[in-house]
Amino acid sequence: MNTGAQQTLVICGHGMVAQRLLEKLVAQPHQPFSRIVVFNGEASPAYNRIQLSALLAGDAKESSLVLKQSDWFRQHNIEIHQGDPVTAINRIDKTVTTTSGLVQEYDRLVIATGSRSASLGIQGEEMAGVVGFRDLRDTRKLINISQRHRRAVVIGGGFLGLEAAEGLRSRGMSVTVLHRSSHLLNRQLDPTGGALLEDALTARGLTIRTRTSPVALLGRDSIRAVQLDDETLISTDLVVIAAGISPNAQLARDAGLDCDRAIRVDTRLRTSDPTIYAIGECCQISDQTFGLVEPGYQQAEVLAQVLCDANSDAAFEPSVIPTRLKISGIPIFSCGQTQPDGDTESVVWQDYETNRYCRLLIRNQRLTGAVLFGETTDGLWYSERIQQADDISPIRAHLAFGKHYCDAA
Numbered sequence: 001m002n003t004g005a006q007q008t009l010v011i012c013g014h015g016m017v018a019q020r021l022l023e024k025l026v027a028q029p030h031q032p033f034s035r036i037v038v039f040n041g042e043a044s045p046a047y048n049r050i051q052l053s054a055l056l057a058g059d060a061k062e063s064s065l066v067l068k069q070s071d072w073f074r075q076h077n078i079e080i081h082q083g084d085p086v087t088a089i090n091r092i093d094k095t096v097t098t099t100s101g102l103v104q105e106y107d108r109l110v111i112a113t114g115s116r117s118a119s120l121g122i123q124g125e126e127m128a129g130v131v132g133f134r135d136l137r138d139t140r141k142l143i144n145i146s147q148r149h150r151r152a153v154v155i156g157g158g159f160l161g162l163e164a165a166e167g168l169r170s171r172g173m174s175v176t177v178l179h180r181s182s183h184l185l186n187r188q189l190d191p192t193g194g195a196l197l198e199d200a201l202t203a204r205g206l207t208i209r210t211r212t213s214p215v216a217l218l219g220r221d222s223i224r225a226v227q228l229d230d231e232t233l234i235s236t237d238l239v240v241i242a243a244g245i246s247p248n249a250q251l252a253r254d255a256g257l258d259c260d261r262a263i264r265v266d267t268r269l270r271t272s273d274p275t276i277y278a279i280g281e282c283c284q285i286s287d288q289t290f291g292l293v294e295p296g297y298q299q300a301e302v303l304a305q306v307l308c309d310a311n312s313d314a315a316f317e318p319s320v321i322p323t324r325l326k327i328s329g330i331p332i333f334s335c336g337q338t339q340p341d342g343d344t345e346s347v348v349w350q351d352y353e354t355n356r357y358c359r360l361l362i363r364n365q366r367l368t369g370a371v372l373f374g375e376t377t378d379g380l381w382y383s384e385r386i387q388q389a390d391d392i393s394p395i396r397a398h399l400a401f402g403k404h405y406c407d408a409a
């Protein structure tokens with residue numbers, strides 16, 4: 001292996017987390033890599049994936065999504081290969097091979113391949129007019145179809161599905177959302193919050209069906225209808241599949257790295273091969289995988305230190321990550337536990353006039369969860385209480401009214 005500043009770092013994937021890693025790497029005082037080579041599956045430069053929802057809704061332009069201009073990569077001597085995904089890792093020779101046939105040696109390899117839309121495993125998913133909602137190509141396809149057709153079915157009432165549905169609705173489509181669980185955003189909201197959201201979205205013109213699953217997508221060349229488990233048929237010109245994500249771990253699996261649902265790493269982001277690391281949505285720590293960008297950013301920060309300083313004791317600690325969303329302009333916040341169980345008590349505050357709602361979950365006088373709908377200003381303050389496990393008994397009566405009331409109390 002090379003030593004000192006002769007080392008080559010190869011990064012496989014150039015999404016939001018890989019880009020954050022590059023920014024953190026170039027900011028490190030000690031630079032062990034003489035070459036940094038990045039291979040990206042997508043043809044476009046790294047972009048803000050979160051903004052795809054705004055792009056679909058017509059609230060952002062493609063050009064505004066780009067994370068760094070090409071000058072930045074030149075300035076930091078980073079080689080980017082767009083649209084040339086890695087197809088194999090040879091751990092004995094320490095090389096990666098790409099679709100174009102290029103073979104690149106590495107001293108350290110980082111896998112940051114993200115995830116893809118999870119497949120439903122039902123008939124008809126390959127048909128024209130059935131689209132995921134993951135990348136720029138999907139989004140361009142959705143915009144194109146929305147300009148030519150009128151009806152859409154979105155499968156999945158999580159945040160991706162609802163953002164897709166709202167985007168298509170704002171482009172003039174008539175949209176039905178199908179959701180398997182009993183309430184929308186069931187990972188972030190409790191049933192009351194989910195019901196408030198359903199009412200608000202229905203009032204804006206979406207059709208929402210909960211407790212239902214598609215069993216087949218029907219059509220000859222392109223999608224014509226969705227068949228539900230109760231045999232209802234919904235005619236449509238477009239189906240968006242937004243029913244969860246699957247980590248892109250096959251490359252690592254084929255290379256013999258230890259994988260479960262995703263690529264297993266330790267808290268220093270190291271895989272079962274000490275020269276290979278994984279970060280972002282493709283990695284798994286203990287039994288936790290990640291579907292939001294914030295933990296990926298924290299991992300990028302830790303990995304930059306680990307790669308640049310062998311003596312660094314940096315480690316990623318999976319923590320309670322708050323979720324802050326805006327669905328159709330409605331602010332939503334959740335952190336920690338969202339549903340009460342046998343050990344928890346709930347403090348609930350609801351304003352029926354303004355549709356604001358707050359549920360706080362408490363165990364042993366410690367806040368364990370917060371669900372906020374309509375008004376989320378105090379979200380981060382609640383998440384600090386959850387993380388610090390403060391005794392809330394002195395402020396319990398004021399807790400649902402937020403930080404200012406509690407400070408005054």
Ligand SMILES: Cc1cc2nc3c(=O)[nH]c(=O)nc-3n(C[C@H](O)[C@H](O)[C@H](O)COP(=O)(O)OP(=O)(O)OC[C@H]3O[C@@H](n4cnc5c(N)ncnc54)[C@H](O)[C@@H]3O)c2cc1C
Nearest residue numbers: 013015016017040041049050085086113114280281292293
């Ligand atoms: C529409 C949408 C809205 C979202 N909104 C939010 C939000 O509001 N808040 C939030 O926290 N998160 C949101 N997310 C999730 C967030 O975008 C992800 O958590 C984040 O992008 C994960 O970053 P990543 O780098 O791990 O993966 P990605 O950003 O997916 O990047 C992985 C990259 O690796 C490439 N790749 C895959 N295989 C290979 C290969 N073999 N070789 C080379 N390259 C490869 C892929 O093409 C991709 O470009 C949203 C996601 C979507 C799709």
